[in-house]
């Protein structure tokens with residue numbers, strides 16, 4: 445693969461698992477008995493704002509205590525070194541990719557360290573607890589909410605991601621179960637447009653059969669090995 449090739453990398457909760465961030469659908473995937481599908485909806489936010497805000501306050505505080513692992517660091521190294529176009533599309537709402545140094549990054553499901561005004565749509569960097577009814581610094585509506593994409597809401601950056609998927613030479617999926625759309629459909633779009641496709645995951649994902657190649661194991665081992673292979677091939681060329 446020439447060094448000018450275009451790469452799209454999709455990441456999910458599995459890449460942060462070894463940093464101590466719980467995945468959604470594995471063991472321990474429940475929070476106080478709630479499935480993510482029951483808490484992460486606009487309906488849940490409207491019906492029980494205290495519960496939903498408390499869920500995100502807890503997770504916002506927690507992500508500030510964890511560190512990037514070898515997989516985040518390896519992707520940041522690839523981002524810095526790769527001459528061709530590259531886009532990391534993360535479903536994760538932690539900030540471990542950017543803390544590892546990644547720059548060409550889209551948070552398609554939002555970010556823990558961000559708050560969104562449900563009224564005017566303004567977004568603010570936010571590290572502290574966010575009680576229901578918090579006032580928007582921009583429009584003064586008491587409508588601040590966690591800046592995460594709930595089920596039924598449109599993910600961020602989809603136009604840019606769609607264009608990158610249609611144009612890429614290689615699509616790599618890391619640490620995601622393939623249970624949630626539109627991300628679960630990226631491999632089929634990229635593959636149909638002629639890209640090579642590679643899955644790096646602990647176990648076969650729901651979309652495993654759509655990938656040309658799959659490698660199974662922990663992200664902290666698979667990702668550095670894959671990045672080293674990509675970069676050493678070009679150092680020798």
Ligand code: BJW
Pocket residue numbers: 455456457458459461462467468469470480481484535536537553592593594595596597598599602618619620621622623624625626644645646647648649661662663664
């Ligand atoms: C390791 C590892 C290690 C572990 N090393 N690997 C019916 C059919 C099809 C679609 C739909 C449908 N009904 C509704 C929909 C659409 C819906 C959807 O997909 N629902 C499904 C439940 C079926 N999707 C939406 O509503 C989305 N919006 C949408 O579609 O809008 C329409 C639209 C799209 C595009 C353009 C225009 C319009 C929004 C989805 C929002 C998802 N939000 C969440 C919460 C974010 C905030 C928060 O964190 O609380 O995002 S849900 C949750 O799941 C989170 C994740 O990003 C997402 C994906 O989870 P992920 O990352 O894959 O984690 P896991 O736990 O599932 O998997 C971890 C994997 O890692 C496993 O495979 C492990 O084996 C592996 N692993 N340790 C390597 N060490």
